[in-house]
Amino acid sequence: SLFSVQLLPMYLESFCVLAIIQNAETGTVCSYLTFKQQEYGIALAFKKKVQNKIKDLLQQMEEGLKTADPHDFSAYTGWTGIALLYLQLHRVTGESSHLQRALDYVKRTLRNLNGRRVTFLCGDAGPLAVGAVVHHKLKNQAESQECLTRLLQLQRSVVSSDSDIPDELLYGRAGYLYALLYVNKEIGPNTVDDAVIAKVVGAILESGKNLSKEEKKTERCPLLYEWHKKQYVGAAHGLAGIYYMLMQPGAKVSQEVLTELVRPSVDYVRHKKFRSGNYPSSLSNETDRLVHWCHGAPGVVHVLLMAHKVFKEEKYLKDAVDCGEVIWQRGLLRKGYGICHGTAGNGYSFLSLYHATQEKKYLYRACKFAEWCLDYGTHGCRIPDRPYSLFEGMAGAIHYLSDVVQPETSCFPAFEL
Numbered sequence: 001s002l003f004s005v006q007l008l009p010m011y012l013e014s015f016c017v018l019a020i021i022q023n024a025e026t027g028t029v030c031s032y033l034t035f036k037q038q039e040y041g042i043a044l045a046f047k048k049k050v051q052n053k054i055k056d057l058l059q060q061m062e063e064g065l066k067t068a069d070p071h072d073f074s075a076y077t078g079w080t081g082i083a084l085l086y087l088q089l090h091r092v093t094g095e096s097s098h099l100q101r102a103l104d105y106v107k108r109t110l111r112n113l114n115g116r117r118v119t120f121l122c123g124d125a126g127p128l129a130v131g132a133v134v135h136h137k138l139k140n141q142a143e144s145q146e147c148l149t150r151l152l153q154l155q156r157s158v159v160s161s162d163s164d165i166p167d168e169l170l171y172g173r174a175g176y177l178y179a180l181l182y183v184n185k186e187i188g189p190n191t192v193d194d195a196v197i198a199k200v201v202g203a204i205l206e207s208g209k210n211l212s213k214e215e216k217k218t219e220r221c222p223l224l225y226e227w228h229k230k231q232y233v234g235a236a237h238g239l240a241g242i243y244y245m246l247m248q249p250g251a252k253v254s255q256e257v258l259t260e261l262v263r264p265s266v267d268y269v270r271h272k273k274f275r276s277g278n279y280p281s282s283l284s285n286e287t288d289r290l291v292h293w294c295h296g297a298p299g300v301v302h303v304l305l306m307a308h309k310v311f312k313e314e315k316y317l318k319d320a321v322d323c324g325e326v327i328w329q330r331g332l333l334r335k336g337y338g339i340c341h342g343t344a345g346n347g348y349s350f351l352s353l354y355h356a357t358q359e360k361k362y363l364y365r366a367c368k369f370a371e372w373c374l375d376y377g378t379h380g381c382r383i384p385d386r387p388y389s390l391f392e393g394m395a396g397a398i399h400y401l402s403d404v405v406q407p408e409t410s411c412f413p414a415f416e417l
């Protein structure tokens, strides 16, 4: 009762940190305010707890997947997402059985492609890119190459100016661009030619300039995008996800384009910030409601951190820090534990803030969100349609937990590079 509602989270934060962060070498616990950089990591006991929970959840997930849709190949709700989880587990543990599992799942997806969509998250590019990577890691060069060839064949519809493909991450060009950048990161630079990437980037820029002109916003927001007639802001369907991909070093967008087109557009989104630090789901929406990766600060934080890296201006970091505050206040979600609109996805924003600032406060917050995921299923949260999937369900929470215990190399799946 000594603490007001606003002070309470801060109080809890400095109190509970004792149990979570300790000196990795001596095992001594220290207070939140006195620990020095680098000396303190995540307490061993907490790590153990997380690792045990990962085993437990993996078992539950495998059991649950027995009744999952055998034809859903997507990274978002289907088998490619499960393959991505096993790739991640292979990365953090080095266990070859995980890579084998990833192969089993990705093989299943490659039989089910339907040519309807082109993105990493929801289309054929996801299984093909993940297939190329898994086969490459297993030294199956011919199979890897076959996946890459098929991945590149998708570009035709992506760059064609008369196609009605959108630009956002889930179903649009930015989601295809991610697939190309992903294979370049995982297999090696130039696996996909710069010329191909330049064409895809060119198509995204063209589309953004066109809509901006149509809407008479060339001054304020030179790159404008919409999906289903709405100008979304967030990472999944909106501006944040598209700008984030355009600013990736691997996208090799020229400094001039970054400065003249991307920067003012990012600033335009910045000006839509609510007083809370959150962002609207679309440009026409005035209500400060959703705090999800797909809509709201947990997605926008990534574009702000990237803008800070690229343009080296403090204002971007400051806004990102404000995102961190609203996510800390409102980011434990009743919608579930997943990546897209769940607690795990929101937890990733703290890991990214931690990368950018090296402030242990963010590591602590990431651990607290992980702690919530450790009590999976006990909070009366809504059960998503695909409860074991990467972006809606349990696989996403496991992915997050496996990243929290190795926070230095954490990476939001199908988004961060």
Ligand SMILES: [Zn+2]
Residues within 6 Å of the ligand: 236, 292, 293, 294, 295, 340, 341
């Ligand atoms: Zn969502």
